[in-house]
Amino acid sequence: xxxxxxxxxxxxxxxxxxxxxxxxxxxxxxxxLGIALGLLMPWYTARFWPDRVRLKxxxxxxEYVLIVLWDIVVSNVQVAGLILFRRGESLRSRYVTVxxxxxxxxxxxxxxxxxxxxxxxxxxxxxxxGRSLLVHCLETSDPDEVVATVKSRYERRLKRIFE
Amino acid sequence: MAFVxxxxxSALLVIGAFFLLVGSLGLAxxxxxxxxxxxxTKATTLGIGSLLIASMLYFFTQHGQLSIHELLITLFLFxxxxxxxxxxxxxxxxxxxxxxxxxxxxxxDTGWATLQPPRPSKGP
Numbered sequence: 556x557x558x559x560x561x562x563x564x565x566x567x568x569x570x571x572x573x574x575x576x577x578x579x580x581x582x583x584x585x586x587x588l589g590i591a592l593g594l595l596m597p598w599y600t601a602r603f604w605p606d607r608v609r610l611k612x613x614x615x616x617x618e619y620v621l622i623v624l625w626d627i628v629v630s631n632v633q634v635a636g637l638i639l640f641r642r643g644e645s646l647r648s649r650y651v652t653v654x655x656x657x658x659x660x661x662x663x664x665x666x667x668x669x670x671x672x673x674x675x676x677x678x679x680x681x682x683x684x685g686r687s688l689l690v691h692c693l694e695t696s697d698p699d700e701v702v703a704t705v706k707s708r709y710e711r712r713l714k715r716i717f718e
Numbered sequence: 719m720a721f722v723x724x725x726x727x728s729a730l731l732v733i734g735a736f737f738l739l740v741g742s743l744g745l746a747x748x749x750x751x752x753x754x755x756x757x758x759t760k761a762t763t764l765g766i767g768s769l770l771i772a773s774m775l776y777f778f779t780q781h782g783q784l785s786i787h788e789l790l791i792t793l794f795l796f797x798x799x800x801x802x803x804x805x806x807x808x809x810x811x812x813x814x815x816x817x818x819x820x821x822x823x824x825x826x827d828t829g830w831a832t833l834q835p836p837r838p839s840k841g842p
Contacts, residue, residue, distance in 0.1 A: 573793075576786045631737055631764035634756055638744035648753050652822045671800035672763060677755050678800070679807035679821075683828035689821055691807065693756045 562601045565608065567593035608661050612715050619712045626673040626708075634675060637694055650679070651698040653688040657710060660685070662717035669709050676701065723779045727772045734768030741765060751810045752817070759803045766795060808832045 561567060574589035575581065597604075610616065637646060653670075657663050663685065667678040670690055680689040695701050744757025770788035777785045811817050811832050824830050 573790065576790055579785065579787055627760070627763055627767075630760050634744070634760045635737060635740040638740055638747065638757060643747055643749040643753065646748075646753060650820060650822045652825055654825060667804065668796070668800035671759055671803050672796065673760075675756065675760075677752070677759060677803055677807060679752070679804065680811060680830045680832045682824035682826045683831045683834050684826055686826045687824050689824070689830055691752045691755070693753060 561594070561597070563597040563604060563607060565610065566597045566604075569593075570596055606659075608659070608717070610716060615712055615715045619709075619716065622708065622712075623669055623673065630673045630675065634693065637675070641694075646694045647696060648691065648693055649695065649698065651690050651692060651695075651701055653690050653702050653705060655686050655688060655710075656706075657713060657718065658685075659717045662713045663688075665717075666710055666713055670705055673709075676705070720779075723775065727775050727779075730768045730772035730775070734765045734772065737765030737768065738762055739765075751814075752807065755803050755806060759799050763795065763799060767792060 571586075571589040571593035574592055575585055578585040655663060655666075657666055663681070667681070667688060670676050670678040670688070675693040675695070677691045677693075678688055679691050681687070682689075690701070690705075692698070692701055741757045741760070741762040745754050748754045748757065770791055774785055774788045777783055811821065811830075818833070821830065828834070
């Protein structure tokens with residue numbers, strides 16, 4: 556009963572919080588509307604989220620966020636350098652296939668999003684059975700190293716967080 | 719003190735503008751669609767991020783109010799940028815035969831999701 560009315564408690568809290576922050580001030584009406592949205596939206600979209608997401612290892616989440624933020628800064632500088640100082644045709648761009656160990660859809664989404672936001676890589680597609688990702692690299696000489704890096708840096712931690 | 723803060727805010731604004739410019743330059747300069755995707759997805763996130771941090775600092779130090787909207791803009795940007803990049807990449811792979819020749823095999827039984835034949839729809 557509880558699980559049917561409140562399928563995703565964490566999502567509800569996040570929606571209510573984001574709504575309150577959007578108003579930029581605390582008011583009774585805003586909080587009530589936020590809670591109402593937090594209850595209604597997960598209920599209405601429940602069929603898209605068949606399994607309840609379980610987050611483990613809160614410290615790993617904090618560590619993951621910091622690592623990703625740092626990597627975003629580094630990747631921005633690297634990509635800016637490539638754009639400014641290299642001729643477009645001379646960039647050794649290519650696709651690589653990243654085999655996935657993650658099983659949870661939510662974890663794969665976060666993994667693919669992280670790959671897009673960080674050094675020289677954009678995730679382009681997923682295999683139909685959800686077991687490998689197609690990733691485009693802007694500049695690489697060693698595809699295996701790219702795969703090893705994203706797997707050890709992001710996937711290992713996401714596996715600890717989600718699974 | 720006020721001067722140092724102003725200096726930091728100005729520096730963040732200039733850094734933000736620089737990365738936004740480079741991101742747009744990448745969009746114009748790089749030779750094909752997949753490479754062009756790299757500019758806007760990355761160079762602009764740091765650009766927008768710097769501008770938003772500058773905005774938060776400005777309102778906190780000059781007007782004494784803590785503004786949260788900037789954090790939300792960052793959050794929404796991080797949610798939407800990878801998804802739009804992914805949709806553009808998928809559409810491009812589907813439409814371009816040359817791109818389909820360049821992609822690596824999935825290494826699984828099924829192949830890439832974009833290239834699957836459409837499933838029969840169940841109707842509305």
